[in-house]
Amino acid sequence: MKISLRRLAVILFIILGLSNQFVLAQGNNAETNGLEFEYGAGTFSFRLLNKLEDKDGSWVLQRSADMRNWQDLETFKGNKTITVPIQRGVRHQYYRAHQTDGGDLYLSDYIDSYKIWQESGVDSYSMEIRHWSSWFFWHGNVTVRNNEVISSEVIDTNFPDDFDSEQRTIHDWFEVLKRNIDNKAYRIDVTYDKTFGYPKSAFIDVELWLADEEQGWDILKFSPMR
DSSP: OOBOGGGHHHHHHHHHGGGOEEEEOOOTTEESTTEEEEEOSSEEEEEEOGGGOOSSSOEEEEEESSSSSOEEEEEOTTTOOEEEEOOTTOSEEEEEEEEOTTOSSSHHHHHHHHHHHHHHTOOOEEEEEEEEETTEEEEEEEEEETTEEEEEEEEEEOSOTTOOOOOOOHHHHHHHHHHHHHTTOSEEEEEEOTTTOOEEEEEEEOOTTOSSOOEEEEEEEEEEOO
């Protein structure tokens, strides 16, 4: 049974007490007056009102615990309703509809794949990766435990001997990808792993008229550790 918008705040306070306060938040390019929501059995459902029709995927539902760092949850492309599980044990939770510039060129695939990665629960793994930027490349094995790089072993590279190429986790590569999506890179070609969701290969051309700023990576092998 769903609870109407007008009764939501009172009933949430009664059911969840002070352990989970639900707030719609404002911000740059954010909209709350045009965001309608309902409370169901352990979930929130959000949809845009008619005045904010989203045909090109430019509106994104975001969540934050502090109103500073926002997580993209899903686009409203096609004016769909987005259902979000309630996070238990979280004291505050803020939601907003955020409008991005330029539509949904890469964002919905990114969000869907990042969600798969998060839900996999994998935080320790080894991977063979080849990443490159401009004329330089690094090919080797990287081991990650508890979302931190603990070791790396080079197979081949053309970086100078005195240059220590920083190795990244899967989460770090997601951040590289998201930063370029947000900055409207000229071209982004990315393939996501169907099982775990991580960006298996990527080519990024930041600006058409700039030379030697391309970058990319290929994750050749991936082995989760339980």
